[in-house]
Amino acid sequence: MRTHLYRAGNGFEPRARQLFVSIVFALLVILAASCAKSPEAPRPEGDAEGPLVVYAYDSFAAEWGPGPALAALYEKRTGRKLELVSKGDAGQVLAAALLEKGAPEADVYLGIDDRLAPRAFEAGVLEPYRPEGAARVPAELVMDAEWRLTPYDWGAFAIIWDSEKLATPPGSLAELAAPEYGKKLILMDARTSTPGLGFAAWTLGVYGEGLSEYWRDLKDSILTVAPGWDLGYGLFTSGEAPLVLSYTTSPAYHVEYEGTDRYKALVFPEGHPWQIEGAGIARGTRRPAAARAFIELLLDPEFQILVPTTQWMYPVDPATPLPASFDAALKPGRAPAVEPDDLEKALGAIAAELAS
Amino acid sequence: MDAPRASRPANVLLAAGGILAAALALALFLVPLPGAFGPLFGSGAKALIRTLNDSRTWSSLRFALLESLASSVLALALGLPAAWLVARREFRGRRFLSSLGAVPFAVPPLLVALGFVMFWGRSGAVNAFLVRVLGLDEPPVSFLYSIHGVVLAHAVYNFPIVMRMAGDLWARLPDEQADAARSLGAGEGRILLGVTLPQLAPALASATSLVFLYSFSSFVIVLVFGAMAGSTLEVEIYRAARIEVDQGRAASLALVGTAAALLLVGVYAAMEARHASPGQSQGLRNPRKPLRGRLERVAALAYGTVASILVGGPAVSVLAASFIERRGFSGTFGFGLGNYRRLFESGALGSLGVTLVLALTTAFIAAAAGTAAAWGLRRLGARGPKLTFAYLPLAVSPAVIALGWTRVVPGRGGASLLAVALIQAAGAWPLAWRSAHAAFSKIQGNVLDAAATLGSSTADRARRVDLPLAARGIASGAAFAFALSVGDAGSLILASPGGAPPLALLMYRLAGSYRFNEACAAGVLMALLGSLAFAIREEASDAL
Numbered sequence: 001m002r003t004h005l006y007r008a009g010n011g012f013e014p015r016a017r018q019l020f021v022s023i024v025f026a027l028l029v030i031l032a033a034s035c036a037k038s039p040e041a042p043r044p045e046g047d048a049e050g051p052l053v054v055y056a057y058d059s060f061a062a063e064w065g066p067g068p069a070l071a072a073l074y075e076k077r078t079g080r081k082l083e084l085v086s087k088g089d090a091g092q093v094l095a096a097a098l099l100e101k102g103a104p105e106a107d108v109y110l111g112i113d114d115r116l117a118p119r120a121f122e123a124g125v126l127e128p129y130r131p132e133g134a135a136r137v138p139a140e141l142v143m144d145a146e147w148r149l150t151p152y153d154w155g156a157f158a159i160i161w162d163s164e165k166l167a168t169p170p171g172s173l174a175e176l177a178a179p180e181y182g183k184k185l186i187l188m189d190a191r192t193s194t195p196g197l198g199f200a201a202w203t204l205g206v207y208g209e210g211l212s213e214y215w216r217d218l219k220d221s222i223l224t225v226a227p228g229w230d231l232g233y234g235l236f237t238s239g240e241a242p243l244v245l246s247y248t249t250s251p252a253y254h255v256e257y258e259g260t261d262r263y264k265a266l267v268f269p270e271g272h273p274w275q276i277e278g279a280g281i282a283r284g285t286r287r288p289a290a291a292r293a294f295i296e297l298l299l300d301p302e303f304q305i306l307v308p309t310t311q312w313m314y315p316v317d318p319a320t321p322l323p324a325s326f327d328a329a330l331k332p333g334r335a336p337a338v339e340p341d342d343l344e345k346a347l348g349a350i351a352a353e354l355a356s
Numbered sequence: 357m358d359a360p361r362a363s364r365p366a367n368v369l370l371a372a373g374g375i376l377a378a379a380l381a382l383a384l385f386l387v388p389l390p391g392a393f394g395p396l397f398g399s400g401a402k403a404l405i406r407t408l409n410d411s412r413t414w415s416s417l418r419f420a421l422l423e424s425l426a427s428s429v430l431a432l433a434l435g436l437p438a439a440w441l442v443a444r445r446e447f448r449g450r451r452f453l454s455s456l457g458a459v460p461f462a463v464p465p466l467l468v469a470l471g472f473v474m475f476w477g478r479s480g481a482v483n484a485f486l487v488r489v490l491g492l493d494e495p496p497v498s499f500l501y502s503i504h505g506v507v508l509a510h511a512v513y514n515f516p517i518v519m520r521m522a523g524d525l526w527a528r529l530p531d532e533q534a535d536a537a538r539s540l541g542a543g544e545g546r547i548l549l550g551v552t553l554p555q556l557a558p559a560l561a562s563a564t565s566l567v568f569l570y571s572f573s574s575f576v577i578v579l580v581f582g583a584m585a586g587s588t589l590e591v592e593i594y595r596a597a598r599i600e601v602d603q604g605r606a607a608s609l610a611l612v613g614t615a616a617a618l619l620l621v622g623v624y625a626a627m628e629a630r631h632a633s634p635g636q637s638q639g640l641r642n643p644r645k646p647l648r649g650r651l652e653r654v655a656a657l658a659y660g661t662v663a664s665i666l667v668g669g670p671a672v673s674v675l676a677a678s679f680i681e682r683r684g685f686s687g688t689f690g691f692g693l694g695n696y697r698r699l700f701e702s703g704a705l706g707s708l709g710v711t712l713v714l715a716l717t718t719a720f721i722a723a724a725a726g727t728a729a730a731w732g733l734r735r736l737g738a739r740g741p742k743l744t745f746a747y748l749p750l751a752v753s754p755a756v757i758a759l760g761w762t763r764v765v766p767g768r769g770g771a772s773l774l775a776v777a778l779i780q781a782a783g784a785w786p787l788a789w790r791s792a793h794a795a796f797s798k799i800q801g802n803v804l805d806a807a808a809t810l811g812s813s814t815a816d817r818a819r820r821v822d823l824p825l826a827a828r829g830i831a832s833g834a835a836f837a838f839a840l841s842v843g844d845a846g847s848l849i850l851a852s853p854g855g856a857p858p859l860a861l862l863m864y865r866l867a868g869s870y871r872f873n874e875a876c877a878a879g880v881l882m883a884l885l886g887s888l889a890f891a892i893r894e895e896a897s898d899a900l
Contacts, residue, residue, distance in 0.1 A: 062865045063702045086857075183478075189579055192594060223478070224501045227579035227591075230867035234470050235580075237872060239479030253870045312870075351412065 048286035051081035052294055054279075055093045056110040059311075061086040066303070066310035073302060078293050090116060090194065090277075097125045097282065104282035107291040110152075114276045115197060117149055118340055126280035129292055133299030136317045140334070141276055149278035152298040153313040156272040156332050157198040158248040158265045159185070166242035173206055173270045176243075177217035185221045185243040186235050190347050192227045194275065197343075199245050202273045204346040205336035211346055215353040225354070248272065249312045249329040256309065256325035264328070271335035277313070377728030381789075384725060384782040388760025389752070396607045403604025404611065412592060413612060420588035421616075423503055423578065424571040427510035431567045432560065434511050434666065435518025437659045442519060443527035446644040447656070453663070455890040457516030459671055461839040462886020464860050465513070465576035466867060467879040471670030472509050472581075474677060476500045481673060505581035510574060512666050514567040517836075518560070521790070524832055525559040526552075527642060559794065565624040566786050569617060575846070589613040593756070610756040617752075671883070678877040695877040699866075706856030708881065714773055714780075714858055715841040715885070721781040722837035726788030727823075727830050730796050757782045773855075779847035784837035791836070795829020835893035839886035859885075 052074070061067040061084040071082040087093045090111040097109045101123060112120050120126055126148040134147065143149040159176065161169040166184065170176045176185065188196035207214045223241045226232030236244035248265040255261055279298055281291040297303055304315040308322055314331070315322075338346075396404060407413055441447070442454045460468060475481050476497060483495035490496070499505060529552065537547050553560070575590045589609055596606035647653050681694040757779055781788075823830075845860035857865065859882050866875040 058861075058865050059868050062869065064869060064871075189591075191591065192579065224580060227576050228868075230864065231466055231469060231576070231580055233870070234867060234872045234875075235473055235477070238470070238474055238477065240473055240477045250870075257870075348412070355415065 047289050050287075051083040052108065052287055052290045053083050053085060053106045054108040054110050054294065055085050055087045055096055055106040057090050057093060058086050058088055060084070060111060064310065066306045069306055069310070070297070070303060073300075074294060074297055077297065078290065080290055082294070087111075094120055098123050100282070101125050102284060104284050106282050107285040107287045108279055108281055108294050110279035112149060112278055112280065113194065114143055114274075114278075115194070115201070115340075117143055117278070120280070121148060125283055127283045127285065127288070127291075129281055129295055131292075131296045131299055133296065133317070136299060136319065138316075138318060141316050143276055143278045149280045150295050150298055151276045151278045151316045152303075153307045153311050153315060154274055154276040155247040155249055155313040156274050156334075157195055157202065157245065158250075158267070158272055158330075158332065160236070160244050160246045160250050161264050161266050162236065162239070162242040162262060163264055164262045165239060169243070169264075169266050171266075172268045173203070177214060177221055179220065181221040181243065183221070183223045184241050185218075185245075186223055186232050186241045187225045187245050188229055188232045189225050189227050190350065193229055193232075195229050195232075195245050195247075196225070198273045198275060200347055200350055201338050201343055202270075202335050203350075204338045204343060205273070206270045212349050212353050215350050219354060222354075247275075247312065248332055249308075249314065249326070251328040252308070252323075252325040253312055255328045256323065261328060265330050267330050267332045272332040273335045276316075373724070374728045374731065377724040378732050380721060381725035381729045381785075384721075384757075384778060384785060388757050388779075388782075390760070392610050392756045392760035393607050396604070396611065403602075404608040407605055407608035407612065413589075413609065416589050416592050417612065417616060419582075420572050420578075420590070423506050423510070423574075423582065423588070424568045426503070426507040427514065427571040428564045428567040430507055430511035431515045431518055432564050434663070435515040435563065436522060436560075437655075438515065438519040438663065439522035439526050441656060441659070443523040444642065444644060445652075445656070446646050449660075450644075451891065451894060453660075454519075454894050455887040456667060456671075457519050458835075458839045458886035458890035459667065459883045460513045461516055461836070462843040462882050462889075463674075463879050464843050464845040464863060464882075465574070466845070466864065467674060467876065468509060468513055468670065469577055469580045470677075470872070470876070471674040472500065472505070472512075474673035475669040476505070476508075481669065501581055503582055506574075506578055508666070509577045509581060510567070510571045512670070513577070514570055515667075517566050517570075517787070518563040520832060520836070521559045521563040521566075521794070522556055524791075524829065525556055525794070529555050529642070531642060561624065562790050562794070565620070566790065568620065569786065572617060572620075573613075589616075614752055614756060674876050674879055674883075677873055678880045680873055695874045699862075699874050699877050699881075702862075703856055704859070704862065704878065704881070707859045707862045707878075708885075710773070710856045711842055711858040711860070711882070711885065714777055715838045715889075717774070717777040718780040718784065718841035719834040719838040719889075721777055722784040722788035723792070723830055723834035725781065726785065726790075726833050727792040727826070729789055730792035733793075734796050752782075776847050777841070780841045780844050781837065783844065783847070784833075784840045787836040787840070788833035791829045791833030792826060795826035795832075831893050835889045838889040842882050842885045842889075 056067065059065050067084045071084060074080070074082040085106065087096055090113055093109050093111045094116050096106070097104070097112075097120060100106065104125075109120070109126070121144065128146040128148045129150070130147040131150055134142075134150070137151060141151050141154055143151050159170070163169075170178065170181060175181075187199060190196040190200040203214055203218075204211055221243075224232075224235070226235060229246065233244060233246055233250075235241065236246075246265075248267075251261065251263045251265050254263050279295060281288065281295065285291050299317060301317065301320065304317045304320040307313060307315040307320070308326055314329075438453060438457070442450060463471075473480060477483070477500055478495045478498070480497075483497050486492065486496050487494075499508075533555070534547050534551050537551050542550070572588070573590050574588065575594065578588050579591060589612065593606055593609045593613065596602045596609055647656055678695055679691050679693070681690050681692050843860060845864050848858055848861040848864075859878050863875045863878040863882070866872070866878060
């Protein structure tokens with residue numbers, strides 16, 4: 001009853017309602033039309049004007065990352081400005097590359113690591129270019145025979161040990177699953193983080209068919225599985241557990257900035273999964289010459305020397321001098337490689353084991 | 357009769373603004389949807405079938421439903437006493453309790469999780485205290501890394517929604533019915549259960565449903581505390597979109613999640629339509645009284661203690677961490693402002709400014725769109741089931757919206773702050789629209805009838821009657837949107853605007869670069885900003 005009165009008293013008059021509906025409809029049409037792609041502009045000869053656009057992940061472009069220094073260096077060398085566009089994580093750099101295929105807004109994609117690389121190659125979004133510094137890169141760090149990706153740094157995943165919280169650390173990947181390390185390990189989710197995926201690949205490469213069995217034992221050692229490295233490592237430095245998944249180079253940070261060597265990387269006899277990070281030229285870039293100059297710069301000694309203390313990774317040029325804190329960063333052997341398809345299946349098996 | 361003519365330009369402006377805001381409300385959800393669901397049609401139904409046949413899809417749906425149900429019940433239990441205290445009682449610290457509600461909102465989940473860990477964790481404050489006092493060998497409190505931890509964190513994160521929504525209604529509940537029951541000899545307990553709670557039912561249903569939906573689409577907290585218990589659909593969407601770069605699977609999962617949430621929203625809308633009690637006369641807030649009698653004081657004290665531990669504990673832990681510095685070559689800890697100093701040296705002032713601009717933009721867009729939609733639907737006479745239309749956006753999770761936006765506006769086009777504000781406004785939509793809608797439906801019909809009788813035009817009525825009377829509700833929604841924007845890092849991580857990073861993004865970058873204590877300092881700044889918005893809203897609504 002009230003409803004009826006209400007409408008009689010205050011509802012729109014029919015004409016006004018019609019008007020309202022048609023305005024909304026018109027706006028929808030305009031909206032839909034504006035969503036449609038505008039025709040592509042003709043490509044000019046030679047390099048286009050404007051800054052070189054590089055998609056990178058967050059920590060690379062951050063104030064304390066190598067980004068700002070790299071941009072200054074690039075401008076000094078070429079006279080062209082460098083615009084680093086922060087794309088979140090490496091996965092998002094690749095996702096952006098795939099979305100922009102054919103008409104890239106970026107000139108260079110930076111941060112695509114060896115695990116993401118096959119997707120980028122398969123999609124054909126990268127232009128091959130072999131920089132002059134290529135000869136200085138050791139063969140084991142070369143990401144691609146065609147040089148669609150140029151590596152600029154590398155690291156190895158490892159378990160970091162808090163020596164003040166735990167007397168005897170595990171000596172191997174196998175020992176990590178021993179009962180004495182119950183609830184002492186913090187991992188990262190393989191579905192949401194690069195180190196997590198690296199760890200999954202590590203266990204697959206070492207255990208193969210015995211993967212599920214290993215994770216059944218390992219499950220009791222795990223305190224939690226963090227969504228990302230940042231939170232997982234934060235839990236570790238808060239003292240929640242004495243073991244965490246990170247990089248062999250992590251202790252170097254604590255030596256350099258906190259003056260403490262309580263955190264140590266554990267080298268396991270099974271070998272460690274490596275991570276190699278690279279950058280590649282966007283296929284169809286409007287600034288090919290400028291992009292090539294950028295790739296050259298990544299292997300330049302002046303950039304390579306920035307890598308250790310901004311990326312906390314190893315430079316790809318072995319001749320680059322390392323700071324003293326990197327004495328704490330061990331260079332481990334390499335774990336067996338795994339096929340992407342096998343890894344995908346393994347993730348399902350691991351998730352099933354953790355959920356059981 | 358001069359007044360209406362003189363204000364015609366104002367009315368035209370209002371009408372134009374209203375239509376623009378309504379279009380904005382539609383655009384918030386319609387633009388990203390083709391982007392999010394487009395891949396479904398691209399690959400045929402193959403990706404969808406693959407996803408539906410995957411047991412992970414269903415186990416994550418089951419887990420999400422379970423934890424959301426438990427979370428919303430606990431948030432209700434935690435928020436209801438707070439609503440009563442804030443709305444009906446005057447005491448020292450009331451304002452503080454009220455603005456404290458913004459803290460969990462204005463802080464990214466990463467920091468909420470760290471706060472919980474620093475308080476409840478194995479090396480946290482509670483365990484450290486108990487181990488020392490009781491002389492134990494092992495930390496006794498160990499519920500955190502289980503579904504219990506997930507539920508507690510969600511409840512603390514979301515109880516302000518219950519406090520605000522129930523509190524706003526409670527402040528204006530007429531006392532007549534309760535007084536009548538009292539004069540007939542009913543005890544306070546019976547009055548609460550038999551009279552007050554039924555009167556509050558609409559607000560409680562809304563608030564609980566929102567908490568449910570927010571918990572349903574929760575991500576970081578589910579992973580860090582519940583990783584060993586299960587994962588939610590949101591996690592699966594994230595993985596598909598970002599790690600596997602499998603857009604077909606992401607879109608399929610988004611479809612499953614949206615369908616499930618849509619079902620819930622439909623049930624809720626139907627429920628609310630049935631419970632909508634037309635007889636409530638609203639308008640004036642009841643005067644707040646001091647706490648009466650021993651029982652009330654003891655109850656308030658008990659609740660205050662529990663709330664301070666649950667909300668204050670993790671918050672104080674983060675605050676303390678922001679002052680802790682690791683320094684010197686011995687690696688010792690010290691207290692000081694060093695984290696804040698370094699924070700501002702690395703450009704936090706610019707970040708503060710950007711955060712402020714972004715949050716104000718988001719609050720404006722969300723409030724304008726929510727108000728226009730609420731007002732428009734009311735004018736169209738939409739009630740009951742027809743209102744379901746306005747609830748539909750609640751079903752679209754932030755991950756889906758963000759996924760859609762990044763596909764619709766790829767590249768640098770998606771990197772503008774405005775795009776982020778639009779994503780955030782979509783996320784804050786449930787709060788903004790609900791607050792405005794509740795406020796409009798509380799305006800007494802006879803006020804409008806009177807206005808109509810006196811010959812006011814539609815726009816005139818909107819400007820002179822509807823908007824001023826609903827201002828409190830609209831402001832409430834805007835404050836929520838502001839706090840949400842300050843603490844939201846998800847859409848920033850997705851859209852990554854150029855220039856100075858907003859505080860939430862700065863915090864993530866710090867946390868991703870070994871700088872946790874500086875990240876905590878950034879979190880403290882965000883919490884302050886959010887609380888400020890809630891405090892200003894409180895001030896404004898008192899003045900009404």
